Amino acid sequence: MTLLKEGQIDRRWIYLAMLCAVGLPILLQLTFPEIPSPKVLDVFDAVDKLPEGSRILMACDFDPASAGELEPMMSAFVRHCGTKNHKLIFLALWPQGAPVIKSNIVILNKEFPEYEYGKDYVNLGYQPGNEVVLKVLVTDFKKQCSTDVDGTSTSTLPLTRDLTKIQQLSLVISVSTGNPGTTEWVQYVASPFGMPMVAGTTAVQAPSLYAYIPRQLISVLGGIKGAAEYEQAIIDHYPTMGENNGAREGLRRMGPQLLGHLLIVMLIVVGNVLYFSQKEKGVGA
């Protein structure tokens, strides 16, 4: 397996380099400092400045493929809301989102034992119907969600008893990776009814959501970088959170991102150097 052949690096070397770039920071537990950007601080403030005990809808619309980027974000939102004693209503427009909700409820039960089901949080589980679910939620909440995930009537749960439309909630947090997701929440809920909303999305999806900021969407966390900065913002304001290893997951994942990005930049440079040197020699240009 030669490194260089006819101006091309054998792709197996590239794969090996990427494996090392991602694997070594994980094994060595390399972390780097983060400074929260203004966009991340806007998300932080939207959650933090709400009066304690505000009701928040948490939409979890992603699958394990995007969990690498979005799971730390979702957990950070849950921990931040828990710190502020906010009441959480979980819901998923993706069937794969339901297990993610459950794993975050485990965090809530473990780290905030005072949280009581029905009073402080409710799990509505997966709601089939894509954007139509949102159209019904804004007109008649109970029609769409008559029961929670266990079949308990939402009319009997203290947190949802008086809820007729989701516009009665203080904030929507959408953690999503595609369709239906944040775009649909903006189009059918936040924008027509002026509902405050923040989002967390994959780095690939974030650029398309910037168009909604700030009037239709307060702000957005983009990719693992957004998650890491958000975790840092929480730790800066609530230092005890820094002692919790789970609350630093996004920061931990910035190590592989740093080396992975640097490797890609290096490959682009090397690729171009080889391309131009061959072009000068008149080979394969």
Next chain:
Amino acid sequence: MKRTIPVLIASIAGLVLIIAHFVPPAQSWGDEVNTWFQILAAFAFFLGGGSLLKMHLKRISDQQEGWGFSAVTLLAFGITLIVGIFKLGVLPSETYPTKPWSGEYLGDGGALWWIYQYLFTPLNATMFALLAFFISSAAFRAFRAKNTEAMILLVTATIVLVGRTYAGAFLTEGFNPHWQLAAIIDEWFMSVFNTAGARAIKIGIALGVVSTSLKVLIGTDRSYLGSEE
């Protein structure tokens, strides 16, 4: 008749939704159509399942190339469907402990939960993680500064790639340790150029959707009904 009735249904449903949106007293009509949509969408699952069975059974019976994959697909489909529908291994919910099927379909310890946790999650995550390897290979082979546009794209991509990591802060902290130059430039690219482009695309898509929807409503676009045969 075979095509006229579906076109009429689509037109009426679409018009009702438009009226319900702009005329507040008619809002309940829209809710009714939305409820119908959800019922119909549930039937679409049956159609999807039927279509999947038909296609793969045909491939197996014809012994087409790769029919083994079809067999695996059908086996996985059948097992997942059965353990999900019958809630195998799921304990009854705390609210209704005497009802054996009252537990959540993805309840901890259930067969469907096991499939999700130990098969679907690692397979799904692996498929996505492979992108890192393909992107690195593509970065070397395809990202060439062949012309001015490609050069601009490469420089911008490099700034964003570096600006989204600690490397950006490290390289530019000499200017001011509390002022992340690389992150600011990255943010400027994203907020100015990217947002302008994204808004233009979104407005263009919205206009396209309006135009296509109008064609569907008045029945001139019938492509959603499939071929004429």
